[in-house]
Amino acid sequence: MKNFKSIILLLTLLAVFALTAEASTLKELFIEESGQVFPLLNRKVKMDMIDYCNEGVYKDFPNALGDGCRINKVSDNHLSINTSKNHTVELLLTQHKKDSIIVAITTVNLPAKDSRIEFFNTRWEKLDTKKFFKEPSMKNFIKIPKGDKTKKETVLNSIDFPIICYSINPAKNIINARHSLKSYMSKEDYEKIAPYLVDSLAVPIK
Numbered sequence: 001m002k003n004f005k006s007i008i009l010l011l012t013l014l015a016v017f018a019l020t021a022e023a024s025t026l027k028e029l030f031i032e033e034s035g036q037v038f039p040l041l042n043r044k045v046k047m048d049m050i051d052y053c054n055e056g057v058y059k060d061f062p063n064a065l066g067d068g069c070r071i072n073k074v075s076d077n078h079l080s081i082n083t084s085k086n087h088t089v090e091l092l093l094t095q096h097k098k099d100s101i102i103v104a105i106t107t108v109n110l111p112a113k114d115s116r117i118e119f120f121n122t123r124w125e126k127l128d129t130k131k132f133f134k135e136p137s138m139k140n141f142i143k144i145p146k147g148d149k150t151k152k153e154t155v156l157n158s159i160d161f162p163i164i165c166y167s168i169n170p171a172k173n174i175i176n177a178r179h180s181l182k183s184y185m186s187k188e189d190y191e192k193i194a195p196y197l198v199d200s201l202a203v204p205i206k
Contacts, residue, residue: 025076026093027053029102034124037091037104040064040083041151049081050074078170086110092168093122094205096132103132103205105166105175112183113165117175132206133175141179141198148196155196158189169202177201 030038031046038046040063049061053074060068061084072080077093088177092103102120108112117135119127127137138159142152163180178200 002176013084026079026091026102027074027076029122029124030079032124034086036120036124036126037089037106037118038083040067041069045069075170078168080168090166090168092170092173095205096174096206101132102126103168103175105168107165107167112161112163112180113178114163114180115128115166117166134203134206136164136201138164138179138204140201142196143198146198150196152196155193172202173205175205177203 006075010150027050031043031050033046037082042064045061045063049069049071052059053071058071060070063069065084067084069081069083072082074080079091081089083089086109088107088109090103090105090107094101094103096199100122102124104118104120105115107115117129117133119129119132121127139152139156142155144150144152144155159181161184163184165178165180167176169176179197181193
Protein backbone atom coordinates (compact mmCIF):
# COMPACT_ATOMS: atom_id res chain seq x y z
CA MET A 1 0.00 0.00 0.00
CA LYS A 2 2.85 2.34 0.91
CA ASN A 3 4.55 1.55 -2.40
CA PHE A 4 1.33 2.34 -4.26
CA LYS A 5 1.03 5.73 -2.53
CA SER A 6 4.67 6.45 -3.27
CA ILE A 7 4.12 5.69 -6.96
CA ILE A 8 1.06 7.97 -7.10
CA LEU A 9 3.01 10.77 -5.41
CA LEU A 10 5.94 10.31 -7.80
CA LEU A 11 3.66 10.38 -10.86
CA THR A 12 1.97 13.55 -9.56
CA LEU A 13 5.31 15.27 -9.05
CA LEU A 14 6.47 14.23 -12.52
CA ALA A 15 3.26 15.59 -14.04
CA VAL A 16 3.73 18.94 -12.29
CA PHE A 17 7.38 19.06 -13.39
CA ALA A 18 6.44 18.24 -16.98
CA LEU A 19 3.78 20.96 -17.03
CA THR A 20 6.24 23.54 -15.73
CA ALA A 21 8.94 22.43 -18.13
CA GLU A 22 6.59 22.70 -21.11
CA ALA A 23 5.63 26.30 -20.31
CA SER A 24 8.69 27.77 -21.97
CA THR A 25 7.20 30.65 -23.95
CA LEU A 26 5.17 33.57 -22.65
CA LYS A 27 2.12 32.32 -24.52
CA GLU A 28 2.23 29.09 -22.55
CA LEU A 29 2.96 30.85 -19.28
CA PHE A 30 0.03 33.20 -19.89
CA ILE A 31 -2.30 30.23 -20.24
CA GLU A 32 -0.96 28.57 -17.07
CA GLU A 33 -1.20 31.76 -14.95
CA SER A 34 -3.35 30.99 -11.90
CA GLY A 35 -5.29 34.24 -11.48
CA GLN A 36 -2.89 36.53 -9.61
CA VAL A 37 -2.43 38.80 -12.63
CA PHE A 38 -5.54 37.86 -14.65
CA PRO A 39 -8.32 37.23 -12.10
CA LEU A 40 -11.06 37.82 -14.71
CA LEU A 41 -9.69 35.41 -17.34
CA ASN A 42 -10.11 31.65 -16.98
CA ARG A 43 -7.84 29.13 -18.63
CA LYS A 44 -10.22 28.32 -21.50
CA VAL A 45 -10.59 31.98 -22.49
CA LYS A 46 -6.81 32.43 -22.43
CA MET A 47 -6.32 29.32 -24.56
CA ASP A 48 -8.89 30.56 -27.09
CA MET A 49 -7.25 33.99 -27.24
CA ILE A 50 -3.84 32.47 -27.97
CA ASP A 51 -5.25 30.03 -30.52
CA TYR A 52 -6.85 32.88 -32.48
CA CYS A 53 -3.69 35.00 -32.22
CA ASN A 54 -1.65 32.11 -33.60
CA GLU A 55 -3.91 32.30 -36.65
CA GLY A 56 -3.40 36.06 -36.91
CA VAL A 57 -6.87 36.89 -35.57
CA TYR A 58 -7.17 39.46 -32.75
CA LYS A 59 -10.74 39.60 -31.46
CA ASP A 60 -12.67 40.40 -28.29
CA PHE A 61 -13.44 37.69 -25.73
CA PRO A 62 -15.66 38.02 -22.63
CA ASN A 63 -13.98 38.16 -19.23
CA ALA A 64 -15.64 36.89 -16.03
CA LEU A 65 -17.74 40.07 -15.80
CA GLY A 66 -18.85 39.89 -19.43
CA ASP A 67 -16.68 42.80 -20.53
CA GLY A 68 -14.61 42.53 -23.69
CA CYS A 69 -10.90 41.73 -23.49
CA ARG A 70 -8.42 41.56 -26.34
CA ILE A 71 -4.77 40.71 -26.93
CA ASN A 72 -3.04 43.63 -28.65
CA LYS A 73 0.44 42.17 -29.14
CA VAL A 74 1.93 38.77 -28.46
CA SER A 75 5.25 37.04 -29.08
CA ASP A 76 7.37 34.45 -27.31
CA ASN A 77 8.57 37.02 -24.78
CA HIS A 78 6.08 39.94 -24.81
CA LEU A 79 2.31 40.22 -24.43
CA SER A 80 -0.04 43.19 -24.17
CA ILE A 81 -3.73 42.69 -23.41
CA ASN A 82 -6.74 44.86 -22.60
CA THR A 83 -8.46 42.83 -19.89
CA SER A 84 -11.35 45.32 -19.77
CA LYS A 85 -12.22 48.76 -21.12
CA ASN A 86 -9.99 50.63 -18.66
CA HIS A 87 -7.55 47.93 -17.64
CA THR A 88 -4.36 46.80 -19.44
CA VAL A 89 -1.73 44.18 -18.60
CA GLU A 90 1.72 43.84 -20.18
CA LEU A 91 3.98 40.83 -19.67
CA LEU A 92 7.66 40.40 -20.48
CA LEU A 93 9.58 37.14 -20.24
CA THR A 94 13.25 37.95 -19.72
CA GLN A 95 16.47 36.65 -18.21
CA HIS A 96 17.87 37.67 -14.84
CA LYS A 97 21.30 36.14 -14.38
CA LYS A 98 20.61 32.42 -15.02
CA ASP A 99 16.87 32.51 -14.30
CA SER A 100 13.86 33.42 -16.41
CA ILE A 101 11.53 35.96 -14.83
CA ILE A 102 8.18 37.46 -15.78
CA VAL A 103 7.58 41.20 -15.57
CA ALA A 104 3.89 42.07 -15.13
CA ILE A 105 2.63 45.64 -15.49
CA THR A 106 -1.01 46.30 -14.64
CA THR A 107 -2.36 49.71 -15.69
CA VAL A 108 -5.72 51.27 -14.80
CA ASN A 109 -7.04 54.28 -16.75
CA LEU A 110 -9.67 56.09 -14.63
CA PRO A 111 -9.06 58.60 -16.15
CA ALA A 112 -5.33 59.08 -15.46
CA LYS A 113 -3.15 56.04 -16.14
CA ASP A 114 -1.69 54.46 -13.01
CA SER A 115 0.47 51.32 -13.05
CA ARG A 116 1.62 48.57 -10.73
CA ILE A 117 4.70 46.51 -11.56
CA GLU A 118 5.32 42.98 -10.27
CA PHE A 119 7.89 40.25 -10.87
CA PHE A 120 7.33 36.48 -10.92
CA ASN A 121 9.32 33.34 -11.62
CA THR A 122 8.06 30.93 -14.29
CA ARG A 123 5.99 29.09 -11.65
CA TRP A 124 4.14 32.36 -11.08
CA GLU A 125 5.60 32.77 -7.61
CA LYS A 126 5.90 36.43 -6.70
CA LEU A 127 9.40 37.90 -6.38
CA ASP A 128 10.73 40.98 -4.59
CA THR A 129 10.34 43.91 -7.00
CA LYS A 130 13.26 45.80 -5.42
CA LYS A 131 15.69 43.11 -6.58
CA PHE A 132 14.87 43.77 -10.24
CA PHE A 133 13.60 47.32 -10.60
CA LYS A 134 14.08 50.69 -8.90
CA GLU A 135 10.69 52.37 -9.06
CA PRO A 136 11.02 56.09 -9.88
CA SER A 137 9.40 58.68 -7.66
CA MET A 138 7.77 61.88 -8.86
CA LYS A 139 10.94 63.73 -7.87
CA ASN A 140 12.77 61.89 -10.66
CA PHE A 141 10.52 63.60 -13.22
CA ILE A 142 11.43 67.10 -12.02
CA LYS A 143 14.30 68.86 -13.77
CA ILE A 144 14.97 72.51 -13.02
CA PRO A 145 16.37 74.43 -16.03
CA LYS A 146 19.84 75.86 -15.64
CA GLY A 147 19.73 79.32 -14.09
CA ASP A 148 16.19 78.88 -12.73
CA LYS A 149 16.00 79.42 -8.95
CA THR A 150 12.88 77.30 -8.49
CA LYS A 151 13.43 74.44 -6.02
CA LYS A 152 12.41 70.85 -6.70
CA GLU A 153 10.47 70.78 -3.44
CA THR A 154 8.34 73.72 -4.62
CA VAL A 155 7.31 71.80 -7.75
CA LEU A 156 6.85 68.58 -5.77
CA ASN A 157 4.54 70.29 -3.27
CA SER A 158 2.27 71.30 -6.16
CA ILE A 159 1.62 67.65 -7.00
CA ASP A 160 -1.15 66.11 -4.89
CA PHE A 161 -1.24 62.67 -6.51
CA PRO A 162 2.05 61.30 -7.93
CA ILE A 163 0.59 58.99 -10.56
CA ILE A 164 3.03 57.08 -12.80
CA CYS A 165 2.31 54.61 -15.60
CA TYR A 166 4.69 52.02 -17.05
CA SER A 167 5.12 50.35 -20.42
CA ILE A 168 7.57 47.74 -21.64
CA ASN A 169 10.20 48.14 -24.34
CA PRO A 170 10.91 44.44 -25.03
CA ALA A 171 13.67 45.14 -27.56
CA LYS A 172 15.80 47.01 -25.02
CA ASN A 173 14.63 45.23 -21.86
CA ILE A 174 13.66 48.50 -20.20
CA ILE A 175 10.57 49.97 -18.57
CA ASN A 176 9.32 53.32 -19.83
CA ALA A 177 7.91 55.35 -16.93
CA ARG A 178 5.62 58.30 -17.67
CA HIS A 179 3.81 60.61 -15.26
CA SER A 180 0.06 61.13 -15.72
CA LEU A 181 -0.22 64.59 -14.18
CA LYS A 182 -1.74 66.27 -17.23
CA SER A 183 -4.67 63.84 -17.17
CA TYR A 184 -6.04 64.91 -13.80
CA MET A 185 -4.58 68.33 -12.91
CA SER A 186 -6.34 71.49 -13.99
CA LYS A 187 -4.87 73.11 -17.09
CA GLU A 188 -3.81 76.16 -15.08
CA ASP A 189 -2.04 74.14 -12.36
CA TYR A 190 -0.33 71.84 -14.83
CA GLU A 191 1.01 74.69 -16.98
CA LYS A 192 2.68 76.18 -13.89
CA ILE A 193 4.85 73.10 -13.33
CA ALA A 194 5.13 71.76 -16.90
CA PRO A 195 8.43 73.61 -17.64
CA TYR A 196 10.03 71.67 -14.78
CA LEU A 197 8.85 68.22 -15.79
CA VAL A 198 10.41 65.43 -17.83
CA ASP A 199 7.64 63.53 -19.62
CA SER A 200 9.18 60.06 -19.43
CA LEU A 201 12.08 58.04 -18.03
CA ALA A 202 13.71 54.87 -19.31
CA VAL A 203 14.36 52.58 -16.34
CA PRO A 204 16.39 49.40 -16.93
CA ILE A 205 15.49 46.03 -15.44
CA LYS A 206 18.40 45.10 -13.17
